[in-house]
Amino acid sequence: MRxxxxxxxxxxxxxxxxxxxxxxLVQSTRPVLTFVTAKTRKLYLRKKNPRVIRWTVTYRKxxxxxxxxxxxxxxxxKSKKILRPIAGADLETIRQKKAQRDTIREASREAAxxxxxxxxxxxxxxxxxxxxxxxAAPKSKPVAPKMPKTSVxxxxx
Numbered sequence: 001m002r003x004x005x006x007x008x009x010x011x012x013x014x015x016x017x018x019x020x021x022x023x024x025l026v027q028s029t030r031p032v033l034t035f036v037t038a039k040t041r042k043l044y045l046r047k048k049n050p051r052v053i054r055w056t057v058t059y060r061k062x063x064x065x066x067x068x069x070x071x072x073x074x075x076x077x078k079s080k081k082i083l084r085p086i087a088g089a090d091l092e093t094i095r096q097k098k099a100q101r102d103t104i105r106e107a108s109r110e111a112a113x114x115x116x117x118x119x120x121x122x123x124x125x126x127x128x129x130x131x132x133x134x135x136a137a138p139k140s141k142p143v144a145p146k147m148p149k150t151s152v153x154x155x156x157x
Contacts, residue, residue: 007033008040008050010057 003012013034019041021033035041043053050056060066085091 004034006036006040008044008056009036010050011036 001015003014004018005011006013006018007030013036017036019035019038021035021041021044022031023033033044035044043050050058051062053059083091083094085094
């Protein structure tokens with residue numbers, strides 16, 4: 001059993017239901033037109049636009065009146081990390097090692113920053129030749145005061 005869609009409204013037409021219309025005066029691309037009700041057939045013959053009539057499927061799609069499948073789909077829950085004891089290591093030892101990693105990481109970062117500062121200081125010292133010169137602050141451009149925009153009226157009267 002195959003359902004067809006109404007040509008005008010887009011609603012499904014079940015087998016044994018609906019109205020069929022064969023255009024005889026004009027050569028049509030479709031030999032048989034299927035409608036759900038006489039109402040849809042009459043609106044089609046009056047050349048009404050289904051995009052304007054509020055209860056048609058095309059109107060509802062154009063104006064986003066129906067929920068799509070993507071919106072209905074439930075969002076997946078994010079999995080949470082949980083520390084669990086592993087064979088050969090209990091939970092306390094795992095937590096200690098994790099905390100130790102953080103302290104080691106912080107210490108190595110601080111050492112790298114100190115080394116970077118020392119290199120910069122050497123470079124500056126090599127450029128100046130051992131003289132103690134303070135860097136001049138970069139000159140900022142003078143900022144013009146902001147003027148309020150005046151509205152220009154068009155059309156003369």
